[in-house]
Amino acid sequence: MTHPSNRSFGSIAAHVSQDRLAQRLADMAKIGATEKGGVNRQALSREDGLARALLTSWATARGFAVSTDGIGNLYVRREGSDPTLPPVMTGSHLDSQPTGGRYDGVYGVLAGFEVLEALEDAGAVTRHPVEVVAWTNEEGSRFQPYCMGSALFAGKMDLEMVLACTDAKGVSVRDALAETLSLAPEMQVRDFGSPAAAYVEAHIEQGPRLEAEGKTIGVVQGIQGSRWFQVEVTGQEAHAGTTPHGARKDAFQTALKMVNALNDLMHDPDDIIRCTFGRFEVLPGSPNTVPGKVIFTIDFRHPDAELVKERGDKVAPLIQSLAAPCEVVVKETSTTAPVDFDPAVVDAVREAAEGLGYANRDMPSGANHDAKFMAPRCPTGMIFIPCKDGISHNELEYASPEHCHAGAAVLAETLARLAG
Amino acid sequence: MTHPSNRSFGSIAAHVSQDRLAQRLADMAKIGATEKGGVNRQALSREDGLARALLTSWATARGFAVSTDGIGNLYVRREGSDPTLPPVMTGSHLDSQPTGGRYDGVYGVLAGFEVLEALEDAGAVTRHPVEVVAWTNEEGSRFQPYCMGSALFAGKMDLEMVLACTDAKGVSVRDALAETLSLAPEMQVRDFGSPAAAYVEAHIEQGPRLEAEGKTIGVVQGIQGSRWFQVEVTGQEAHAGTTPHGARKDAFQTALKMVNALNDLMHDPDDIIRCTFGRFEVLPGSPNTVPGKVIFTIDFRHPDAELVKERGDKVAPLIQSLAAPCEVVVKETSTTAPVDFDPAVVDAVREAAEGLGYANRDMPSGANHDAKFMAPRCPTGMIFIPCKDGISHNELEYASPEHCHAGAAVLAETLARLAG
Numbered sequence: 001m002t003h004p005s006n007r008s009f010g011s012i013a014a015h016v017s018q019d020r021l022a023q024r025l026a027d028m029a030k031i032g033a034t035e036k037g038g039v040n041r042q043a044l045s046r047e048d049g050l051a052r053a054l055l056t057s058w059a060t061a062r063g064f065a066v067s068t069d070g071i072g073n074l075y076v077r078r079e080g081s082d083p084t085l086p087p088v089m090t091g092s093h094l095d096s097q098p099t100g101g102r103y104d105g106v107y108g109v110l111a112g113f114e115v116l117e118a119l120e121d122a123g124a125v126t127r128h129p130v131e132v133v134a135w136t137n138e139e140g141s142r143f144q145p146y147c148m149g150s151a152l153f154a155g156k157m158d159l160e161m162v163l164a165c166t167d168a169k170g171v172s173v174r175d176a177l178a179e180t181l182s183l184a185p186e187m188q189v190r191d192f193g194s195p196a197a198a199y200v201e202a203h204i205e206q207g208p209r210l211e212a213e214g215k216t217i218g219v220v221q222g223i224q225g226s227r228w229f230q231v232e233v234t235g236q237e238a239h240a241g242t243t244p245h246g247a248r249k250d251a252f253q254t255a256l257k258m259v260n261a262l263n264d265l266m267h268d269p270d271d272i273i274r275c276t277f278g279r280f281e282v283l284p285g286s287p288n289t290v291p292g293k294v295i296f297t298i299d300f301r302h303p304d305a306e307l308v309k310e311r312g313d314k315v316a317p318l319i320q321s322l323a324a325p326c327e328v329v330v331k332e333t334s335t336t337a338p339v340d341f342d343p344a345v346v347d348a349v350r351e352a353a354e355g356l357g358y359a360n361r362d363m364p365s366g367a368n369h370d371a372k373f374m375a376p377r378c379p380t381g382m383i384f385i386p387c388k389d390g391i392s393h394n395e396l397e398y399a400s401p402e403h404c405h406a407g408a409a410v411l412a413e414t415l416a417r418l419a420g
Numbered sequence: 421m422t423h424p425s426n427r428s429f430g431s432i433a434a435h436v437s438q439d440r441l442a443q444r445l446a447d448m449a450k451i452g453a454t455e456k457g458g459v460n461r462q463a464l465s466r467e468d469g470l471a472r473a474l475l476t477s478w479a480t481a482r483g484f485a486v487s488t489d490g491i492g493n494l495y496v497r498r499e500g501s502d503p504t505l506p507p508v509m510t511g512s513h514l515d516s517q518p519t520g521g522r523y524d525g526v527y528g529v530l531a532g533f534e535v536l537e538a539l540e541d542a543g544a545v546t547r548h549p550v551e552v553v554a555w556t557n558e559e560g561s562r563f564q565p566y567c568m569g570s571a572l573f574a575g576k577m578d579l580e581m582v583l584a585c586t587d588a589k590g591v592s593v594r595d596a597l598a599e600t601l602s603l604a605p606e607m608q609v610r611d612f613g614s615p616a617a618a619y620v621e622a623h624i625e626q627g628p629r630l631e632a633e634g635k636t637i638g639v640v641q642g643i644q645g646s647r648w649f650q651v652e653v654t655g656q657e658a659h660a661g662t663t664p665h666g667a668r669k670d671a672f673q674t675a676l677k678m679v680n681a682l683n684d685l686m687h688d689p690d691d692i693i694r695c696t697f698g699r700f701e702v703l704p705g706s707p708n709t710v711p712g713k714v715i716f717t718i719d720f721r722h723p724d725a726e727l728v729k730e731r732g733d734k735v736a737p738l739i740q741s742l743a744a745p746c747e748v749v750v751k752e753t754s755t756t757a758p759v760d761f762d763p764a765v766v767d768a769v770r771e772a773a774e775g776l777g778y779a780n781r782d783m784p785s786g787a788n789h790d791a792k793f794m795a796p797r798c799p800t801g802m803i804f805i806p807c808k809d810g811i812s813h814n815e816l817e818y819a820s821p822e823h824c825h826a827g828a829a830v831l832a833e834t835l836a837r838l839a840g
Contacts, residue, residue, distance in 0.1 A: 205662065206659050206661075206662045207659065207662030207663050207664070207667075208663065208664070208667045209664065209667075212667065224661065226661070228707060237814070238810065238811075239626050239627060239786065239787060239810075239812055239813060240694060240696035240698055240719045240721075241626075241644065241646070241694060241719075241721050241785075241786035241787045241788070242625065242626045242627030242694075242785075242786030242787050242810065242812070243627050243628065243694075243786070243810055244627070244628070244629065244691045244692075244694075245688075245691050245694070245695075246691050247627075247628045247629075247632065247810060250696075252697050252698075252700060253683075253697075256676070256679060256680070256683075259676060260676070260680065263673075263676075268665075271664045271665055271666050272664075274660060274661060274663075274664075274665070275665075276660035276670075276707075276708065276709075276710055277672050277673075277702075277711075278660055278672075278702075278705065278706050278707040278708055278709050278710065278711060279702065279705045279706065279707050280672060280700070280702040280705075280711075281702070281705065282697075282698075282699065282700040282701070285698065285699045285700075285701065286698050286699065287648060287696075287698040287699050287717040287719050288696065288698055288719050289696075289698050289813075290696055290698065291697075291698060291700075297707040299660045299661075299707050299708050301660075301661050365661075365662075366659065366661035366662030366663070367659055367661045367662050368661070390658065390659075390662070390663055390667060391658070392659055392662070393657075393659060393709075394657070
């Protein structure tokens, strides 16, 4: 997969322009801009269509070929010297959360596009083509499931099922997609699942670790596994003034015992386990009524498959053992095995960061990304850059121009090496 | 206040009719009857008006005088032999919760009315008049504040302020009251705060203690004090997959620490302290977002004023000490001092129960009642009877005819003694 290049290391990175990338990020941030400085550019919205049109215009201005597929993934291709070789791919997504930031997703697309421009500016010839892809609907905030584009590309979803999905207003993916595609010029349509030599995705970390440790580049080793549970505790409503505690079936106090025990189970001195109780609904929610019902969720993640299984398998029995005097139902609502990225790609990312002199660290990705679906399809890796205070999915999301540039430079050297 | 009677003990109780009382309870339960066997007879509704009309018709059929006042409290009076003496009063309320039961409130009114009939049937002459009162809007479910009728009678509220209060649909107490009163015949209107020799209220326990201990009568010594708090914990929303626990400001986990500490503070081996977390709202409530805000309530009650002060004063400082890394605001939203009933009335109730051979126990009232407002006005007491499984404010509320009869018999002997 890796082909020693006859170019000298750093020659492509030298053509990566901090100002050009910052300007493109600023231009994209105008599409769906919110008052608080973020963006609302949900999947297959008019804003999404305008962002695609803008990227297409930049691509054609530089002479790169654009194409799409049945779900609207947008591919920008710079040809290689060997027409028999599959492309080395990079990219991410243009869609955002409803109150999203200016970097989540779009940074990976524009860093990839910056690499295409740097290759062009350097007059570099690669053996493999290099392709930038903007995957459709990574966020899943308007249409579920998330990561539609990359999952369809990887053969993990059924197109007809996906096209029939509707948003909260009843609009189907099929109709929204037609509307969105009408905003960009017509282009060649290709099949899903064309061969790929490798896939490297650049993204903001969406967590605080790089910033806290003063590192510029995260060398992502994989995406942690997750198990989601929903727990429903049923007790009995009672008068808060008259009912002795010994006679109560207090769903809140019972759920509290469960959460305390789960905190103990998930305690990790190394702070790698993530265990979050994001939803915790107490009913009927009246100050002077003993709660009769609690519904809560557990989001448990870890990069190690064995730990995910071992610790996760203890969740339901532990909860069951603490149910009295209430009743409890525990459902596992989602299970995702950890994904390990390809060691050669991970090494290529690390060596590019080292070679360019950027402080870096190996780390897992805490969040899901399109790279998760690409990993079983071809050698895959990711590059993280820091974001301010670890804040993401938020209009305050911020990554500095210097960090954006560093990530694109590392991506450039990585892709140049992989593309030969 | 107490006047030794020349009647023999039990002679009035002997005329209390279990069947007549059960029939009247069943008749009242038809007004606002719900499918599940409860009642919806909210304050100043058409159903409330019809219930008042029915009671009025029963009263006039027996020759008792009826009157009302500026808030629609309904008084039924059996005259005494000494026109200079104020009445001994009894009663409760006819209004219910929206999904209320067949006993909460109405039992106390009809047990009082049964005593008037028993006195009449016995041909008894009392020195004091005996009055049954149906207080307006005890529940406070449609119009706040609760206990409007008794609070106005006791001089604890302002009539104009109360009449201007509106329900969720914008209907004022003034308009609803006029509509309600139009359903019963016109009657004499009296001033608030006329003198009262004593007040004794019969009520279902609304808790499980009497049933659990096999007691028929609760000799109520007072109403416990309460302090209500609202706590708002503010952290920071973060991605559940990417944010290490050490970097989180998890409002849920912080609130959890607070509740654990409050449970320890309020732990009571005697199970007299009541401490309830009825509302516990976690925002934004998304499974994969670290909660940024929690709002929860504390309902703390105890019969002893010193303990209410001592323990309650520790609540806010304890919460504040556990706020890091979040921020917290603690507000005390309501404070009610415990009410001690008059020892002579409490003794009269106990002696009546003993004399009639009913298993009984002294106990505080966990809930608030109209008796709370009467206690500072005149010697006051309450009589509790068991209710099935302690369930109240619920369509399943149930008190047996035998227990209803026992409570009315104890009330009869108590009132006869107090009325001389």
